Amino acid sequence: IVMTQSPDSLAVSLGERATISCKSSQSVLYSSNNKNYLAWHQQKPGQPPKLLIYWASTREAGVPDRFSGSGSGTDFTLTISSLQAEDVAVYYCQQYYSTPHSFGQGTELQI
Amino acid sequence: EVQLVESGGGLVQPGGSLRLTCAASGFIFSDYGMSWVRQAPGKGLEWVAGIRGGGEENKYYAGSVMGRFAISRDDSRNTLYLQMNSLRVDDTALYYCAKTGSSSITWTDYWGQGTLVTVSS
Numbered sequence: 022i023v024m025t026q027s028p029d030s031l032a033v034s035l036g037e038r039a040t041i042s043c044k045s046s047q048s049v050l051y052s053s054n055n056k057n058y059l060a061w062h063q064q065k066p067g068q069p070p071k072l073l074i075y076w077a078s079t080r081e082a083g084v085p086d087r088f089s090g091s092g093s094g095t096d097f098t099l100t101i102s103s104l105q106a107e108d109v110a111v112y113y114c115q116q117y118y119s120t121p122h123s124f125g126q127g128t129e130l131q132i
Numbered sequence: 133e134v135q136l137v138e139s140g141g142g143l144v145q146p147g148g149s150l151r152l153t154c155a156a157s158g159f160i161f162s163d164y165g166m167s168w169v170r171q172a173p174g175k176g177l178e179w180v181a182g183i184r185g186g187g188e189e190n191k192y193y194a195g196s197v198m199g200r201f202a203i204s205r206d207d208s209r210n211t212l213y214l215q216m217n218s219l220r221v222d223d224t225a226l227y228y229c230a231k232t233g234s235s236s237i238t239w240t241d242y243w244g245q246g247t248l249v250t251v252s253s
Contacts, residue, residue: 060239062177069228069243070177081241113177117238120192122167122179 022046022116026125032132039101041128043114048094051118058118061090061099064127065110073112074099106132134158134242136229141247148219152247154212154229162187162207165232167240168214170225170249180227181214186235197223219251 023046033039049058057077062070072081074090077097087102101108109132114125140152152168167182181203184190191203202215212229226246233241 058238062240064177069245070240071243072239072241075233075239075241111176115177115179115239117232120179120182120237121194122182122237124177124179127176 022049022119022123024114024116024123024125026112026114026128028128029126030129030131033101033104033130035106035132036103039104039108039130041099041112041114041130043092043097043099043125045095045097045116045118049116049118050094057093057097058116059090059092059097060115060117061088062113062115063108063110064113070113101130104130104132134231136231136242136244138227138229138244138247141227141249143250143252144219145253146219146221146251148251149215149217150219150249152214152216152227152229152249154214154244156210156212156229156231159231161185161205161210163235165235165237166203166205166212167230167232167237168203168212169228169230169240169243170223171228171246172222172225175225178225182232182237183212184236185232188235192237216249219249221251223249224251225249 059077061074064070078090164185168180229244230240231242
């Protein structure tokens with residue numbers, strides 16, 4: 022499954038909304054449980070990635086509620102409702118519907 | 133607190149071998165699937181291999197490493213391994229050990245700091 026993110030980079034003002042898109046080449050919705058096998062990770066410079074969202078919209082414990090995930094099937098969105106300075110990072114979507122568990126190419130978010 | 137500590141990286145010549153090790157703590161290791169993910173310098177993330185937990189130990193590989201790399205685990209030692217053979221220059225990357233969110237190979241919920249593998253003559 023090929024994951025394609027857009028845009029490749031994005032500049033947003035502090036306090037404004039940031040939206041990142043992720044499209045999969047085939048559906049990652051598993052019909053038997055109606056779950057989308059899609060996660061979002063954040064990677065800050067010099068650090069390992071950090072899980073933000075799984076099942077497309079479930080926020081990981083401790084992740085601020087300004088981060089939200091939406092979408093189903095092949096089209097997904099990560100939204101940061103009010104950008105903070107500490108949100109500067111590269112964001113990756115990842116499908117875990119089938120192996121290999123492919124990542125998008127990443128979206129660099131800047132202020 | 134979940135901790136994943138990778139080791140075993142280094143400089144190796146093309147065609148050589150390395151074995152990466154990931155020491156896990158802070159969770160019931162045997163209950164969870166585990167993966168290796170790599171990141172070439174300045175590039176994005178690439179899933180390399182995964183192994184189920186819960187006593188099943190099914191293994192899965194990316195096409196780029198199939199037949200050259202082998203993932204394994206020792207639940208008695210809370211340790212994950214990646215045996216890398218026939219290394220190529222394009223295997224150069226930071227290799228992350230990753231815990232998944234269930235016994236299956238699902239979303240990655242914790243990442244190690246990574247160990248750097250450099251393949252060069």
